[in-house]
Amino acid sequence: MSYVGKILVVVQLVLSLLFMTFAGAVFTVHQNWRAKYLQSENTVKKTQGELENSRGELATAKRDFETNLSVQLQRANALEAKNQTLDVQLAELTTRVDQLQQQRATQTGLAEQKAAEASFRQDEAQKQRVENTKMQARLDELAAENRELRDKLFVGEESYRALNKTYESGLQKLAFLTQVVSKAGLETNPEVVARQAAPAPPVDGLVTKTRKNRTNRVEFVEISLGSDDGLVKGNEMDVLRIHGQERSEWLGRVRVVEVGPNWAVCEVILPSKNGIIQEGDNVTTKLRI
Amino acid sequence: MSRRSSASEDPTPDIYVGLLFVAVGALLTGIVFLALELNSYGWQFN
Numbered sequence: 001m002s003y004v005g006k007i008l009v010v011v012q013l014v015l016s017l018l019f020m021t022f023a024g025a026v027f028t029v030h031q032n033w034r035a036k037y038l039q040s041e042n043t044v045k046k047t048q049g050e051l052e053n054s055r056g057e058l059a060t061a062k063r064d065f066e067t068n069l070s071v072q073l074q075r076a077n078a079l080e081a082k083n084q085t086l087d088v089q090l091a092e093l094t095t096r097v098d099q100l101q102q103q104r105a106t107q108t109g110l111a112e113q114k115a116a117e118a119s120f121r122q123d124e125a126q127k128q129r130v131e132n133t134k135m136q137a138r139l140d141e142l143a144a145e146n147r148e149l150r151d152k153l154f155v156g157e158e159s160y161r162a163l164n165k166t167y168e169s170g171l172q173k174l175a176f177l178t179q180v181v182s183k184a185g186l187e188t189n190p191e192v193v194a195r196q197a198a199p200a201p202p203v204d205g206l207v208t209k210t211r212k213n214r215t216n217r218v219e220f221v222e223i224s225l226g227s228d229d230g231l232v233k234g235n236e237m238d239v240l241r242i243h244g245q246e247r248s249e250w251l252g253r254v255r256v257v258e259v260g261p262n263w264a265v266c267e268v269i270l271p272s273k274n275g276i277i278q279e280g281d282n283v284t285t286k287l288r289i
Numbered sequence: 290m291s292r293r294s295s296a297s298e299d300p301t302p303d304i305y306v307g308l309l310f311v312a313v314g315a316l317l318t319g320i321v322f323l324a325l326e327l328n329s330y331g332w333q334f335n
Contacts, residue, residue: 001303019315
């Protein structure tokens with residue numbers, strides 16, 4: 001090999017080693033810009049997507065905000081109006097609270113009085129309980145007595161029933177006897193009988209009507225006195241004719257046979273020869289007293 | 290024609306042949322490094 005060939009071999013070796021060194025350095029030290037580009041591109045796309053989403057969310061949020069703003073404005077107006085109303089109500093309520101505080105003070109005073117009264121009532125109730133205990137014992141005694149009285153009442157009722165039967169049979173007998181007496185033409189009213197037995201009351205009256213029999217004698221007269229004046233059947237009266245204050249004539253005696261409240265029919269039982277009984281003559285019972 | 294000796298027809302490798310092999314290995318190594326570099330870019334040149 002020539003000298004030049006040797007030099008070229010060495011040069012080729014040196015250049016080959018340099019090539020290998022630079023290639024190794026490039027492969028070892030270099031940065032992969034393509035991978036960084038792709039990574040950056042992905043980052044940009046992702047960021048753009050996020051940006052679009054954020055814009056959409058921003059638009060939605062803006063619409064929501066505007067809607068919410070309008071609602072809140074309306075609500076604020078309503079609340080403002082309500083606030084004014086509440087201010088008025090607050091003033092009214094303040095006045096009311098003052099009144100109520102005054103009433104509360106009054107009621108507190110009354111409540112204190114009531115509390116004192118309640119304490120007094122409680123003491124009184126305690127006394128009443130003691131009294132009630134005594135009354136309960138008394139009630140028990142009275143209940144026992146009541147039972148005894150009920151027993152007596154039962155016995156009395158039995159006696160009453162027996163007496164009632166006797167009374168009813170007596171009433172039947174009395175009715176029968178009354179019927180018999182009535183058929184005999186006698187008075188059955190005890191009061192009338194008693195008044196018939198008693199002397200006639202001292203009364204004066206007038207003859208209002210007369211009735212004559214076939215012999216043209218006065219048989220019945222009607223007088224202005226009746227049961228209201230105390231007359232009963234059987235009373236006897238004298239008929240007078242008064243001439244002034246000095247002289248009078250006795251015209252006969254009559255007996256009451258029918259009595260009304262303010263009238264009576266009398267039968268002439270003892271006529272006089274001094275005159276004939278006429279309407280307007282006086283009748284009196286005072287001559288028989 | 291003279292008979293050529295086996296040394297003239299098949300010379301004995303010397304240091305320079307070894308250096309040539311070393312140079313070939315360095316070239317191949319550099320080529321591999323560059324191929325790997327291109328492979329990382331996907332064999333795209335623009």
